[in-house]
């Protein structure tokens with residue numbers, strides 16, 4: 001992975017800080033840390049799996065980091081691996097030998113994901129209790145594996161996903177709805193196979209709730225049909241979802257559809273869910289790198305939430321206080337935050353939450369000398385764009401003004417991508433092989 005940053009006095013440092021954070025959370029690296037193999041015995045989370053006891057070892061998975069995870073795992077398993085498949089976002093595939101990698105649409109699901117989900121379910125349901133199924137999950141899997149229940153079409157699902165993702169709803173809410181429309185999410189993958197399951201999970205959900213990450217296909221689901229309906233009503237989407245979807249959810253609320261499996265359900269007796277990495281890991285590695293580079297460094301938060309532009313403005317406002325305290329000749333300062341903000345998209349433009357965060361931060365630090373803010377999605381694609389995020393400074397707002405760029409209008413229209421491009425402020429990485437939370441870095445010299 002190559003990180004491309006705008007030219008600035010902080011670019012070399014930021015490249016190191018972001019590179020270290022992304023590399024530590026990379027899917028393959030996380031799998032190698034989590035899985036040990038000695039002879040025929042795999043060790044995962046202190047549990048031993050004697051491969052001789054299983055007829056077949058199969059890998060299934062999805063998420064932006066699933067191909068990197070699959071490649072590391074197939075190297076570990078060697079010829080003990082029967083085969084498998086994983087689904088990644090377009091462009092996030094890496095070469096593998098035995099595990100087939102399918103590419104599909106993200107953040108809005110498409111037909112390729114629909115077919116891949118069917119193949120994955122078919123593969124899972126043909127396994128027996130004498131087989132070991134290793135499931136690889138990372139962020140993005142929910143969109144990559146659309147598996148609508150009978151009666152609901154893919155286009156119904158595409159529409160509701162699009163509306164939910166643009167409504168400002170948090171991932172717990174979004175996935176509560178997804179789990180109640182799916183044949184695979186919310187523990188239903190575990191319910192459709194009798195194989196022994198070990199699920200390796202790279203988290204992009206704050207708090208690392210395994211029932212929320214990737215909509216928890218192998219985890220007990222604490223949420224209910226009723227909560228799914230409430231989410232849609234709260235976001236004023238209930239009347240705009242398709243009649244078949246409303247009917248299904250309504251029937252679920254009346255007990256006429258089978259609820260997602262809950263804690264204690266027999267299907268989870270043969271499942272081990274293991275968290276193998278998260279945003280917190282990336283944040284601490286970023287902080288370590290900044291300290292090693294001589295910065296006084298603090299981790300401000302590892303679970304920042306809220307509307308991206310408000311969070312960006314507050315983050316930038318911190319620089320005003322710090323500016324007063326950081327004097328020439330003293331150690332420079334670095335503040336690192338991790339999190340997952342949201343954007344309520346009401347405009348027609350292009351952008352993402354890290355880019356909105358950066359634009360709002362640029363306004364908040366306007367005029368401050370030697371202050372920079374970087375906002376980055378660790379997966380390398382912020383929103384439906386090819387930028388990972390952006391780097392802004394105290395001079396960005398003035399530069400925008402000189403070029404006739406209206407930052408407020410860009411935020412209003414959710415159109416931050418084109419203006420950051422014009423300003424040369426984008427951070428580009430391409431697919432990174434991971435997908436944990438976003439990173440926000442404030443530097444004051």
Ligand SMILES: Nc1ncnc2c1ncn2[C@@H]1O[C@H](COP(=O)(O)OP(=O)(O)OP(=O)(O)O)[C@@H](O)[C@H]1O
Nearest residue numbers: 107139140165343349350351352353382383384414
């Ligand atoms: N024009 C826009 N400006 C700002 N944000 C946008 C815009 N269009 C979409 N978004 C946001 O982008 C988000 C999807 O982008 P992205 O793929 O980065 O999310 P993600 O959290 O990484 O996805 P996942 O959780 O599935 O991995 C949506 O939730 C939406 O709020």
Ligand SMILES: O=C(O)[C@H](O)CO
Nearest residue numbers: 139140141142213214
């Ligand atoms: O795929 C998903 O559901 C989100 O990325 C959260 O894990």
